[in-house]
Amino acid sequence: MSASFLQFARLCQSLASTSRKLEKRDLMVDSLRQLSARDAGRTALYLSGRPFAEADSRTLQVGGSLLSKALAELTGADPETLSAAYRRHGDLGAAAEELLANSRKPPCAQALTMEELEQSFAQIASASGTASRMRLLLDLLGRATPLEAKYLIKLVTGDMRIGVKQSLVEEAIARAYNADLSQVRRALMLTGDLAEVTVRAISGTVDQARMRLFHPLGFMLASPVATVEEALERFTEEVRAEHGGHQTRPTEAIREAQVEDKYDGIRAQLHCGDPGQPGRVALFSRNREDISESFPELVEAFAQITEPVILDGEIVAWNPAGNRALPFTSLQQRLGRKRVAQELRERVPVVWIAFDLLSLGGELLLERPLRERRQALETLVKRLAPATSHVRPQGQAALFEAPPAPCPRLLLAPAMQLESAEQLERAYTQARERGNEGIMIKDRNSAYQPGRRGLAWLKLKRELATLDVVVTAAEYGHGRRAGVLSDYTFAVRDGDRLKNIGKAYSGLTDAEIEQLSHFFKAHTLEDHGHFRTVEPLVVLEVAFNNIMRSDRHDSGFALRFPRILRIRNDKPVQEIDTLQRVEELYHAQPDKALEQSQ
Known part of the structure; x- marks a missing residue:
């Protein structure tokens, strides 16, 4: 029983x-x-x-x-x-x-x-x-x-909150049944089924697990850096660590790196080519959700592939006429849709930009160095091109060559060897001019580490700007912040009026949130239970990646990825930024020309 x-x-x-x-x-x-x-x-x-x-x-x-x-x-x-x-x-x-x-x-x-x-x-x-x-x-x-x-x-x-991560459950399984922990973790990566792995550990067959498609592997993550100097310093540290801490000259270290654009799209994992399920294709987002329904043209293109493949890459909105990426705001129209009308497919076409190969023919490539995975990826893309879409020839050119088809479906992310700080600075500037977020610096000797964030991959992207705003509403958070007002809606000035432009809940310490919660409770204008409008008295400095047109707020704009940098007790509300300043920043974005050319 x-x-x-x-x-x-x-x-x-x-x-x-x-x-x-x-x-x-x-x-x-x-x-x-x-x-x-x-x-x-x-x-x-x-x-x-x-x-x-x-x-x-x-x-x-x-x-x-x-x-x-x-x-x-x-x-x-x-x-x-x-x-x-x-x-x-x-x-x-x-x-x-x-x-x-x-x-x-x-x-x-x-x-x-x-x-x-x-x-x-x-x-x-x-x-x-x-x-x-x-x-x-x-x-x-x-x-x-x-x-x-x-x-x-x-x-x-999905909110257990008992202080137990999956990694600790894996340790318990290995210890309970005298199984090798590395084999337990590998079996879970291959099968995506913790219950099955447990049964295998009990029966002593955990080493017999085999790779299955259509369950997402963990994504390898990049550590952020803010400057070229920081990127080179941290990358040199990584290379030295690989060589047992021995001194390595920066000029030698940086030659171990490749540079790619950081695309302004959706990071995703593509699975296809299962002989047991011909034509099946799955796209998984970073939170491991199946987002295939939002991108039917990619599913159609990769349904032609007959060998098992797992690719890491980016789904990007694409401008076929300009042969370049469109801003993320264009891609947003595709998200969360269970049915994508033909009109939307034509108005906002998408492509898959491949930058890593995780599995081929049922063999995991994660432990191979990036230089080998990259070489295998280039060969694979050339072979897949006729079955999917036109792919530009591999080379060092910054931009893709014009495709003969109305829109490609598969593109290979251009990569070049890092040579110098000056080259890295130019690469960043050119990436921003192409409408991309920044650049990636990757150690060509690195294995693919699912779910890990280390120094082997770095991402360089800079804030567009910061704005001084005033809080107009506050609401209770979730989890351990359920008892405090921790999520803040904020506004800029438009003449004598305040117009909301965003909402943020990250960046402040617990002590600061506790202090603001008490303040907002004492300065509430309207109490709607979970949500309160408050007196516009608290000024915050917020950073963000870019500005989008949006009808979510009465300003007509929204900030993408806003983060609170600090509370500006030194600044009166009369001196916060204006809607005019927001419009100036919006039009100054490097990707505005792309968006307006659609």
């Missing part, structure tokens, strides 16, 4: 109550060893915060609104009571535990098992319509004790 979910909930409670990593690991080890193989797999998967494996495309489609309605129906709590409980805990699961305990709901006669939970998740994922999901959710929560409901909701929302 399957283990009870209450046992899992108690384990989670114990894990949340200690901050010691080794104690957490040992708690998981002891629990896993007491379970059957199937329940151990389910437990490992759920501890990682997922109702389904990474390789499983199913989703529950249950959000906070539906969960709140289910809780209100089960406990009789009104919206005010539910909101107050959420603010006390900063967590809907903990709020549910409190509300269910106070409702004195009679306990269910039959305990909920891990197998039944797995079956319920499958039913919810396949349910058609909100009403069906609501009935299944009510049935599931109705069987749960308050403690079980707490962790059910945490699992459904």
